[in-house]
Amino acid sequence: xxxxxxxxxxxxxxxxxxxxxxxxxxxxxxxxxxxxxxxxxxxxxxxxxxxxxxxxxxxxxxxxxxxxxxxxxxxxxxxxxxxxxxxxxxxxxxxxxxxxxxxxxxxxxxxxxxxxxxxxxxxxxxxxxxxxxxxxxxxxxxxxxxxxxxxxxxxxxxxxxxxxxxxxxxxxxxxxxxxxxxxxxxxxxxxxxxxxxxxxxxxxxxxxxxxxxxxxxxxxxxxxxxxxxxxxxxxxxxxxxxxxxxxxxxxxxxxxxxxxxxxxxxxxxxxxxxxxxxxxxxxxxxxxxxxxxxxxxxxxxxxxxxxxxxxxxxxxxxxxxxxxxxxxxxxxxxxxxxxxxxxxxxxxxxxxxxxxxxxxxxxxxxxxxxxxxxxxxxxxxxxxxxxxxxxxxxxxxxxxxxxxxxxxxxxxxxxxxxxxxxxxxxxxxxxxxxxxxxxx
Amino acid sequence: xxxxxxxxxxxxxxxxxxxxxxxxxxxxxxxxxxxxxxxxxxxxxxxxxxxxxxxxxxxxxxxxxxxxxxxxxxxxxxxxxxxxxxxxxxxxxxxxxxxxxxxxxxxxxxxxxxxxxxxxxxxxxxxxxxxxxxxxxxxxxxxxxxxxxxxxxxxxxxxxxxxxxxxxxxxxxxxxxxxxxxxxxxxxxxxxxxxxxxxxxxxxxxxxxxxxxxxxxxxxxxxxxxxxxxxxxxxxxxxxxxxxxxxxxxxxxxxxxxxxxxxxxxxxxxxxxxxxxxxxxxxxxxxxxxxxxxxxxxxxxxxxxxxxxxxxxxxxxxxxxxxxxxxxxxxxxxxxxxxxxxxxxxxxxxxxxxxxxxxxxxxxxxxxxxxxxxxxxxxxxxxxxxxxxxxxxxxxxxxxxxxxxxxxxxxxxxxxxxxxxxxxxxxxxxxxxxxxxxxxxxxxxxxx
Ligand SMILES: Cc1cc2nc3c(=O)[nH]c(=O)nc-3n(C[C@H](O)[C@H](O)[C@H](O)COP(=O)(O)OP(=O)(O)OC[C@H]3O[C@@H](n4cnc5c(N)ncnc54)[C@H](O)[C@@H]3O)c2cc1C
Ligand SMILES: Cc1cc2nc3c(=O)[nH]c(=O)nc-3n(C[C@H](O)[C@H](O)[C@H](O)COP(=O)(O)O)c2cc1C
Ligand code: SF4
Ligand code: SF4
Ligand code: SF4
Numbered sequence: 001x002x003x004x005x006x007x008x009x010x011x012x013x014x015x016x017x018x019x020x021x022x023x024x025x026x027x028x029x030x031x032x033x034x035x036x037x038x039x040x041x042x043x044x045x046x047x048x049x050x051x052x053x054x055x056x057x058x059x060x061x062x063x064x065x066x067x068x069x070x071x072x073x074x075x076x077x078x079x080x081x082x083x084x085x086x087x088x089x090x091x092x093x094x095x096x097x098x099x100x101x102x103x104x105x106x107x108x109x110x111x112x113x114x115x116x117x118x119x120x121x122x123x124x125x126x127x128x129x130x131x132x133x134x135x136x137x138x139x140x141x142x143x144x145x146x147x148x149x150x151x152x153x154x155x156x157x158x159x160x161x162x163x164x165x166x167x168x169x170x171x172x173x174x175x176x177x178x179x180x181x182x183x184x185x186x187x188x189x190x191x192x193x194x195x196x197x198x199x200x201x202x203x204x205x206x207x208x209x210x211x212x213x214x215x216x217x218x219x220x221x222x223x224x225x226x227x228x229x230x231x232x233x234x235x236x237x238x239x240x241x242x243x244x245x246x247x248x249x250x251x252x253x254x255x256x257x258x259x260x261x262x263x264x265x266x267x268x269x270x271x272x273x274x275x276x277x278x279x280x281x282x283x284x285x286x287x288x289x290x291x292x293x294x295x296x297x298x299x300x301x302x303x304x305x306x307x308x309x310x311x312x313x314x315x316x317x318x319x320x321x322x323x324x325x326x327x328x329x330x331x332x333x334x335x336x337x338x339x340x341x342x343x344x345x346x347x348x349x350x351x352x353x354x355x356x357x358x359x360x361x362x363x364x365x366x367x368x369x370x371x372x373x374x375x376x377x378x379x380x381x382x383x384x385x386x387x388x389x390x391x392x393x394x395x396x397x398x399x400x401x402x403x404x405x406x407x408x409x410x411x412x413x414x415x416x417x418x419x420x421x422x423x424x425x426x427x428x429x430x431x432x433x434x435x436x437x438x439x440x
Numbered sequence: 441x442x443x444x445x446x447x448x449x450x451x452x453x454x455x456x457x458x459x460x461x462x463x464x465x466x467x468x469x470x471x472x473x474x475x476x477x478x479x480x481x482x483x484x485x486x487x488x489x490x491x492x493x494x495x496x497x498x499x500x501x502x503x504x505x506x507x508x509x510x511x512x513x514x515x516x517x518x519x520x521x522x523x524x525x526x527x528x529x530x531x532x533x534x535x536x537x538x539x540x541x542x543x544x545x546x547x548x549x550x551x552x553x554x555x556x557x558x559x560x561x562x563x564x565x566x567x568x569x570x571x572x573x574x575x576x577x578x579x580x581x582x583x584x585x586x587x588x589x590x591x592x593x594x595x596x597x598x599x600x601x602x603x604x605x606x607x608x609x610x611x612x613x614x615x616x617x618x619x620x621x622x623x624x625x626x627x628x629x630x631x632x633x634x635x636x637x638x639x640x641x642x643x644x645x646x647x648x649x650x651x652x653x654x655x656x657x658x659x660x661x662x663x664x665x666x667x668x669x670x671x672x673x674x675x676x677x678x679x680x681x682x683x684x685x686x687x688x689x690x691x692x693x694x695x696x697x698x699x700x701x702x703x704x705x706x707x708x709x710x711x712x713x714x715x716x717x718x719x720x721x722x723x724x725x726x727x728x729x730x731x732x733x734x735x736x737x738x739x740x741x742x743x744x745x746x747x748x749x750x751x752x753x754x755x756x757x758x759x760x761x762x763x764x765x766x767x768x769x770x771x772x773x774x775x776x777x778x779x780x781x782x783x784x785x786x787x788x789x790x791x792x793x794x795x796x797x798x799x800x801x802x803x804x805x806x807x808x809x810x811x812x813x814x815x816x817x818x819x820x821x822x823x824x825x826x827x828x829x830x831x832x833x834x835x836x837x838x839x840x841x842x843x844x845x846x847x848x849x850x851x852x853x854x855x856x857x858x859x860x861x862x863x864x865x866x867x868x869x870x871x872x873x874x875x876x877x878x879x880x881x882x883x884x885x886x887x888x
């Protein structure tokens with residue numbers, strides 16, 4: 001490894017941090033941040049660097065029976081914004097392409113070197129009870145804290161009847177989970193695929209199979225882009241491409257939804273959740289915890305910036321907790337769950353109006369054209385005598401949709417102000433305009 | 441040099457409001473939008489060149505990322521744990537020769553990240569709220585360290601030692617703390633009472649007491665101190681202003697530029713300060729530039745900065761030279777002062793043109809006269825040798841080892857009074873940190 005040129009930095013003092021320690025599936029971790037099963041957790045070298053950087057745990061890159069799979073080259077594709085920001089990436093990699101024994105010996109070694117950190121063994125096998133059980137036992141014997149079933153890989157492995165091919169069939173989710181549950185006495189995590197219409201079906205199946213926790217989401221099936229010269233999907237391998245697994249910031253909203261559904265569903269609400277999907281900043285982490293996650297996993301953000309992002313994840317989460325007065329993670333875990341409701345439980349009488357702060361408005365016109373062309377024609381543009389333009393909201397037309405606030409480039413320039421209409425909380429089922437309303 | 445009165449022709453004076461405007465923040469703080477956009481430009485480089493170029497090695501990519509993720513307090517902690525005077529440094533560092541010069545975007549986009557502005561954005565709210573709880577003191581060690589001089593070097597050392605659990609007694613010759621942060625940095629860099637507020641923040645850690653009007657060699661003595669305390673740190677800066685040693689230097693209107701700046705910094709009402717109509721500043725360093733710009737901003741009709749070598753040899757950076765030019769200062773190079781003329785009061789100055797030949801500065805015999813009613817001398821400061829006793833010096837500065845220890849066991853030194861690097865605030869802070877580490881180790885606390 002190349003040595004940093006940095007002179008030994010002399011930082012003499014540390015600051016106090018809130019307690020980030022927490023427990024998931026009965027496993028204690030010094031902080032909620034684990035690296036998800038993927039290249040960052042592929043081998044001892046990476047994992048020890050991650051632990052040295054401060055990560056609380058890792059889910060080792062998914063292990064299969066020997067002989068190991070063979071990967072192609074050209075493995076990732078990217079989805080960027082118009083600057084250089086990466087919104088998401090996809091990959092067409094398979095599971096670990098190193099011999100099982102090598103992986104297991106390395107796991108044993110890292111467990112010795114870092115006794116206070118968590119290692120979960122991720123695994124996948126064809127749908128045969130014996131194969132799942134044999135592999136689970138081998139992995140458990142390496143000293144891992146738990147086993148994670150990879151039922152989510154949406155490319156390559158699914159063509160061999162594994163990964164999402166299992167995760168999309170609740171019965172198979174239940175069976176594989178049960179097999180592992182029966183084979184080992186350490187906690188079992190079932191990792192779910194988002195490539196399904198109702199996440200509750202596989203989640204409930206995992207619970208029925210005896211999972212201690214669910215981990216979600218795995219990657220989202222995707223074509224990341226098309227090379228218009230080669231006329232092939234990216235990443236292009238010798239003129240051809242295939243669909244891959246999408247991850248990174250862009251998938252966070254999908255993951256948040258699925259985590260919330262499991263956390264508020266009566267049957268699964270007590271299931272521990274290891275939340276994954278686009279976690280990049282401490283704020284993302286806090287959001288998942290607020291929606292019921294017990295702990296978190298990160299892959300893409302670490303791949304894009306390196307393991308050092310753990311510093312801001314830890315530090316930022318701790319500062320947030322200090323500011324709010326939460327002493328530990330469980331103090332605010334799930335606090336947003338009761339407020340996550342069905343559309344039919346929302347207050348139809350709640351009213352918001354956009355308000356433009358004329359002092360900070362830079363007259364770009366984005367709010368106006370967004371509302372004028374595509375929403376409710378509620379922002380008036382008036383050209384003034386001096387040629388400047390004044391933008392103001394027509395309250396009677398504004399439906400409070402937030403579009404103008406979203407497009408406005410100036411922070412806090414457009415605010416959404418609640419209207420104090422003194423009307424009661426009325427949901428759609430009780431609403432006077434609801435013709436389907438059950439007659440009382 | 442005593443301060444001498446100058447005639448001010450009242451009509452040409454600037455209005456008080458204009459002067460207030462002239463001494464407003466040179467670089468106003470970023471608003472939230474600017475900070476967010478600038479932070480999002482940073483590439484979060486690995487082993488970042490900007491960090492290597494910072495004498496205090498602030499983890500710049502980390503604090504900028506913390507700003508980008510909305511963790512401003514964390515950003516402040518990252519900065520201040522490497523540089524407790526991150527607030528002053530954000531205002532005063534010549535970033536054009538430090539972090540920003542090395543920012544990879546200076547290469548990539550011809551537009552480096554505005555690191556100092558982001559640094560200020562993170563630190564200012566913490567200083568405003570005096571949130572000293574950002575740092576916690578280690579359990580008390582029962583050891584006491586004496587620090588001479590409450591400038592950036594002394595205060596940085598004091599803070600680090602206090603965090604490590606030691607007791608710190610500071611002896612300061614002047615009546616206020618802060619050293620040149622309080623008396624020397626340009627007024628438009630250090631607006632309002634920032635220097636004082638920053639010191640208050642630094643002292644907020646606890647365990648540090650300061651005695652004012654106590655000078656080494658006058659009120660306190662090294663040998664006595666060594667008997668009473670466990671270690672001593674000397675951060676006295678450079679007290680002596682060098683003089684020109686030419687005739688006319690004692691005429692009214694001839695003044696040491698540092699004194700001129702100190703008076704300006706301490707003035708309650710800058711419009712009441714005396715300023716000449718035709719001002720000459722002698723020197724080529726930052727002090728000369730600062731004095732010239734501030735003279736202009738106070739309302740001098742013309743300010744001519746005269747330097748005996750060329751612009752390229754000036755200590756002042758190109759950016760500072762440009763700032764002087766945009767402020768209307770005339771930079772006159774290759775001219776050396778011969779004498780100052782006048783009856784009781786300065787009226788003009790005689791110079792001789794110089795040239796460089798085979799690396800040697802030569803006088804050409806070509807003389808010229810410039811009219812002047814005020815002359816500010818800024819040709820450097822030097823160490824007050826007479827108070828140093830047995831301390832060894834090298835090239836006119838106190839000699840120290842890698843851990844900041846002088847030739848006298850248990851006596852450490854740092855800042856402008858040692859030869860550690862450039863005479864900059866940020867270097868003084870780093871020196872104080874290194875010495876604190878050295879002292880802790882010396883006292884048996886081990887390596888930190
Ligand atoms: C006019 C001017 C402008 C400058 N501008 C910049 C700038 O823009 N950016 C930048 O980075 N640097 C600038 N510098 C340099 C910077 O101010 C110094 O490098 C820095 O202040 C050095 O810190 P210090 O603690 O070593 O010394 P000082 O700041 O000089 O502090 C020394 C302290 O010790 C006290 N002291 C002195 N003698 C004794 C004694 N015998 N007993 C007790 N106490 C004593 C002094 O009163 C003072 O408080 C400037 C310097 C000058 C002169
Ligand atoms: C290159 C790559 C390889 C991956 N390999 C695996 C794998 O072997 N097993 C697995 O369970 N998930 C795998 N994943 C999915 C991640 O563990 C994670 O669930 C997903 O990327 C979403 O999290 P993120 O948005 O933080 O990246 C992989 C992801 C990437 C980008
Ligand atoms: S990241 Fe490393 S392995 Fe991948 S293409 Fe670049 S150099 Fe090769
Ligand atoms: S989008 Fe914002 S800045 Fe632009 S015109 Fe509308 S209110 Fe003003
Ligand atoms: S070199 Fe520039 S872009 Fe890179 S980390 Fe430093 S400030 Fe950011």
